[in-house]
Amino acid sequence: MTVRLTNEGLISLEGVVLVEDAEPLLQLLLTHPAAAIDWRACDHAHAAIIQILMASGIAPIGPPSGVFMRTVVEPALERYRERAFPKGA
Amino acid sequence: MNEFIEQFLLEARELVEQATNDLLMLEQSPTDKAPLDSAFRAFHTLKGSAAIVDFTAMTRALHAAEDVLARVRAGAAPVTPALIGDSLSCLDQVVQWLDQMQADGESPTNADAAADAIVARFAPGAAPDPPSSSESLDHAWVDKLLERNRAPGARARSAVRYAPLADAFFHGEDPLAVIGSLPGLLAIDLEPGQAWAPLDGLDPFDCRLVFTALSTASAEELSHWLRPHSNVAHVRPLVEPALEDALSPDACRLLDAQLRLLGERDEDGRSGRIASAGRVAVNVLRYAGRSTEADQIDQMISSGQSGRVGEALAGAIRAILDGPAIGAPTAPTTGPLAQPAQEARILRVDVERIDTLVNLTGELIVLKNTLGHTTGLMQAGADARTLAVALKDQHARLERLTTELQRSVLGIRVLPLQHVFQRFPRLVRELAASVDKSVRLVTEGDTTEADKAIVESLFEPLLHMVRNALDHGVESAAERAAAGKTPVATIHLRGARVGDQVLIDVEDDGRGIDVDRVRRVAIERGAASPQAIEEMSDEAAAELIFAPGFSTAAAVTDLSGRGVGMDAVRTAIGRLGGQVTLENRPGRGVKVRLTLPFTVMMTRLMVVEAGGEAFGLPMEAVIETVRVPRRRITPIGAARAVVLRGRTFPVIDLAEALGEPRAAAPAGDATLVVVAADGRLGSLEVDRLGERIDVILKPMDGLLAGAPGVAGTTLLGDGRVLIVLDPRALLQ
Numbered sequence: 075m076t077v078r079l080t081n082e083g084l085i086s087l088e089g090v091v092l093v094e095d096a097e098p099l100l101q102l103l104l105t106h107p108a109a110a111i112d113w114r115a116c117d118h119a120h121a122a123i124i125q126i127l128m129a130s131g132i133a134p135i136g137p138p139s140g141v142f143m144r145t146v147v148e149p150a151l152e153r154y155r156e157r158a159f160p161k162g163a
Numbered sequence: 164m165n166e167f168i169e170q171f172l173l174e175a176r177e178l179v180e181q182a183t184n185d186l187l188m189l190e191q192s193p194t195d196k197a198p199l200d201s202a203f204r205a206f207h208t209l210k211g212s213a214a215i216v217d218f219t220a221m222t223r224a225l226h227a228a229e230d231v232l233a234r235v236r237a238g239a240a241p242v243t244p245a246l247i248g249d250s251l252s253c254l255d256q257v258v259q260w261l262d263q264m265q266a267d268g269e270s271p272t273n274a275d276a277a278a279d280a281i282v283a284r285f286a287p288g289a290a291p292d293p294p295s296s297s298e299s300l301d302h303a304w305v306d307k308l309l310e311r312n313r314a315p316g317a318r319a320r321s322a323v324r325y326a327p328l329a330d331a332f333f334h335g336e337d338p339l340a341v342i343g344s345l346p347g348l349l350a351i352d353l354e355p356g357q358a359w360a361p362l363d364g365l366d367p368f369d370c371r372l373v374f375t376a377l378s379t380a381s382a383e384e385l386s387h388w389l390r391p392h393s394n395v396a397h398v399r400p401l402v403e404p405a406l407e408d409a410l411s412p413d414a415c416r417l418l419d420a421q422l423r424l425l426g427e428r429d430e431d432g433r434s435g436r437i438a439s440a441g442r443v444a445v446n447v448l449r450y451a452g453r454s455t456e457a458d459q460i461d462q463m464i465s466s467g468q469s470g471r472v473g474e475a476l477a478g479a480i481r482a483i484l485d486g487p488a489i490g491a492p493t494a495p496t497t498g499p500l501a502q503p504a505q506e507a508r509i510l511r512v513d514v515e516r517i518d519t520l521v522n523l524t525g526e527l528i529v530l531k532n533t534l535g536h537t538t539g540l541m542q543a544g545a546d547a548r549t550l551a552v553a554l555k556d557q558h559a560r561l562e563r564l565t566t567e568l569q570r571s572v573l574g575i576r577v578l579p580l581q582h583v584f585q586r587f588p589r590l591v592r593e594l595a596a597s598v599d600k601s602v603r604l605v606t607e608g609d610t611t612e613a614d615k616a617i618v619e620s621l622f623e624p625l626l627h628m629v630r631n632a633l634d635h636g637v638e639s640a641a642e643r644a645a646a647g648k649t650p651v652a653t654i655h656l657r658g659a660r661v662g663d664q665v666l667i668d669v670e671d672d673g674r675g676i677d678v679d680r681v682r683r684v685a686i687e688r689g690a691a692s693p694q695a696i697e698e699m700s701d702e703a704a705a706e707l708i709f710a711p712g713f714s715t716a717a718a719v720t721d722l723s724g725r726g727v728g729m730d731a732v733r734t735a736i737g738r739l740g741g742q743v744t745l746e747n748r749p750g751r752g753v754k755v756r757l758t759l760p761f762t763v764m765m766t767r768l769m770v771v772e773a774g775g776e777a778f779g780l781p782m783e784a785v786i787e788t789v790r791v792p793r794r795r796i797t798p799i800g801a802a803r804a805v806v807l808r809g810r811t812f813p814v815i816d817l818a819e820a821l822g823e824p825r826a827a828a829p830a831g832d833a834t835l836v837v838v839a840a841d842g843r844l845g846s847l848e849v850d851r852l853g854e855r856i857d858v859i860l861k862p863m864d865g866l867l868a869g870a871p872g873v874a875g876t877t878l879l880g881d882g883r884v885l886i887v888l889d890p891r892a893l894l895q
Contacts, residue, residue: 093332096367104363121339122332125372129359142343146351153311154353 079106087113087123087134096122103130113138119147127151131159168264170586171216174622175261178209179254186247186254193242200711202250203232204731208623209257211630215590220274221260224281228253231285249284256281263391273334277394305399308352308375315349316401319377321385325396326356331370338372345388347379377401410483414447418480425477437473438464444480456483512575519571527564533557573762578618580658580667581609583625587656591629600637601651608658613665614762617739621667621757624732628669628755629654631729636673636753646750648672660761667757675749676705688713705747706842709733737841737891740766740783744842766860768877768887770853771836774818777853779887781874786837786844788852793833805835805846812837812846820847820893821872840891847893860887 077095080086085102087095102109103126111127111134113119118140119127124147127134133155137144185202189195210225228250234240256277263271304324309316323345327338342351354373359365378385382400389396410418421440441464448457456479463476537553584606595602637652644650655670678701686693690710699707707713711730732755733743741759748754760766760783767782789807796805796814803814814835835846858877867873872892879885 093337093368096332100362100365100367118343119339120332120337121327121370121372122367124339124353125355125370126365126367128353128355128372129365130362146343146348147339150351150353 083109084112085109088115090117091119091123093120093122096126099126110135115139116143128154131155167216171212172261172265175209175212178205179257181205183254186250189242190247199236203236206232216270218270220278221257224253224278227282227285253281259390276328304375311352312350312377315377318379319349319401321378321382321401322399323376323385325374327370327395329370332368342374342376345376345378346384349377351376410451414451415484417447418444418484422477422480425473437476441476516575523568530560576615577612578615580611580618582618583621584609584656594633598634602633602637603651603653605653606656611658611660617759620739624735627732632669632671636671638674663761665759665761668754670754672752675751675753676747678704681707705745766858768856768858771849772851773849774823777885779885784838784840784890786839789835790832791835796833812844814846814848817847817849838890840894843894845894
């Protein structure tokens with residue numbers, strides 16, 4: 075499982091998270107609205123996953139392990155969150 | 164990559180090139196039918212090939228273009244620049260798809276949107292593209308992107324906006340991976356294309372993302388990279404490369420002066436001039452911040468004092484002044500890019516054949532040494548008779564060796580027919596299914612070899628022939644049963660080598676050609692005068708299916724029936740130096756036979772003289788040579804004819820046909836060469852018959868490429884250029 079609910083109640087994104095994982099991620103977010111997302115073990119996430127992160131406004135616990143994710147995607151996501159959810163959701 | 168796709172790519176690129184040339188020619192002369200027909204054929208074949216590799220989007224786009232061209236052909240629509248432009252855009256899109264296929268090894272799955280755009284272009288009453296109102300928008304996103312990314316923005320050379328289609332995820336794309344793979348990526352910005360739905364109503368598979376990105380790569384490179392996504396991605400250059408490191412006018416003036424200095428012819432003080440010019444150039448370049456070039460020139464002047472340095476230095480300075488083509492691409496460079504060069508073609512060669520070549524080379528060297536010995540004898544004053552014998556012997560050996568060498572080299576260029584035959588079984592199955600007929604394909608003789616160029620050009624003509632057999636020849640199962648035939652029809656694809664020729668038969672056991680119907684249709688379409696058609700023998704009437712624009716199919720189908728098939732076959736085979744013959748057995752089927760030369764490189768010629776000049780005639784066209792008394796040539800109207808063995812042949816005076824008026828009718832017998840081409844017979848009157856020679860024919864190129872009636876040129880033993888005539892054109 076690349077998307078799973080950990081024993082600590084975190085939604086964890088691990089390895090290469092595929093487009094198929096978008097639906098389970100969305101379900102987890104809907105059923106556990108308070109859960110934090112941990113993507114420290116994420117090598118790459120599909121655009122569909124990033125889209126859910128953007129729409130939810132959640133700041134995942136990072137930094138992710140993938141270089142592109144860490145250096146490019148995470149800062150972009152953060153900037154987007156600052157624009158879209160100014161007070162920090 | 165799948166071999167089908169490989170072949171498809173190769174051919175499709177050739178067809179695109181052909182269609183592009185034809186469209187451009189058509190634009191030049193909109194009333195000329197030849198480029199229109201040729202462009203139409205290219206689109207038609209391209210569409211057919213796309214259908215074979217199951218690339219429906221491309222089939223749709225090409226079908227739309229083809230329909231419009233068909234209207235133009237029928238005279239229902241005019242040739243307009245817009246039409247040419249739309250057709251060319253369609254081809255550009257095809258090239259993009261081909262590139263994508265080349266990279267991925269399969270047909271693109273996300274091509275539907277682009278195909279829709281092409282189809283919309285050709286829709287009746289389609290408005291021309293609205294002038295892009297997104298220009299200001301364009302600036303807005305670039306400005307925002309730079310504002311948010313100040314630090315990387317300073318280093319960026321180009322900006323990208325990429326808004327994948329909503330169904331991108333369904334097509335297996337990961338837009339983030341696309342962005343991540345961009346060269347020189349500095350930073351990205353993420354935006355939703357529209358406001359997000361609340362989480363419980365969010366469709367996770369509906370792509371709403373818009374990416375903007377900054378990169379250190381040039382706009383050109385990015386456009387190339389994003390070519391598969393060119394419909395949804397825009398690239399803008401941020402710096403104008405010309406300004407980036409262009410030389411100031413003063414610097415140019417200084418360099419120009421050095422160039423003049425170097426150009427002086429005076430030998431005195433030459434090395435001093437070179438050194439000083441070089442030093443000035445180095446300093447100018449250093450000052451302009453072009454240190455690489457400065458270093459190069461520095462090295463050049465310190466490397467040596469020889470006279471060459473001056474020239475090299477002048478060349479280098481001139482190159483810097485002319486500059487690499489740094490125009491200023493201020494417009495977004497998302498347009499079609501140049502086609503990539505065709506990859507090198509590779510041929511597999513048996514080691515044995517290489518060994519033969521090595522042995523032959525060895526023998527040639529021995530012969531060369533023998534010749535050296537003979538030359539020595541000659542210098543020593545040996546007897547002329549002895550020398551003649553020796554030389555004659557050596558010439559004979561040389562002749563044997565070159566013949567063998569030629570054969571071996573040509574042998575390397577051969578491919579088995581299997582190369583093209585193997586593509587038909589699947590094709591026939593699918594084509595048969597599409598017209599709901601059951602057909603069995605039998606291929607024979609697929610190990611028959613022929614020149615690579617011939618084998619590779621055979622697919623298209625064979626495809627047309629097989630399609631025609633399937634569509635027109637083969638009957639429905641019920642019809643076959645009524646005629647007492649087996650329910651499953653058979654199409655034979657047969658290859659055989661006979662002497663220096665390769666024969667390929669496409670034979671079906673269908674209903675045969677309905678000659679009366681062909682006659683009727685030919686009269687309707689005005690393929691020839693009604694009287695001429697009525698008087699034709701059945702065999703000649705059946706041949707009418709080769710006439711351009713002739714088609715007996717009532718409906719236009721995917722399969723055939725555009726009336727381009729058989730006409731195209733005859734043209735293509737004729738271009739290869741071959742012939743197409745037809746054997747019609749009404750009720751029992753049709754056999755179409757292609758007779759092709761084994762190799763395209765060697766041609767046997769008969770040299771003839773007319774009007775004081777020598778010309779070559781291809782031996783394959785020459786049937787016989789005869790001398791007849793002049794009184795047997797009878798004038799008929801403005802022409803002349805002769806009766807040979809009960810048959811009447813037109814007599815064409817070769818000198819006259821070539822534009823050299825004859826002063827007076829010569830006395831004595833007339834020398835006639837009876838030639839045949841494209842099923843026509845005629846006789847050429849010449850002054851003299853010459854030798855027969857084997858040559859490697861060079862087709863005309865450059866200005867003479869289109870010269871009518873000339874097949875090519877070759878060199879004679881005495882160094883004269885021999886013009887080889889095309890009998891087809893002479894008999895028309």
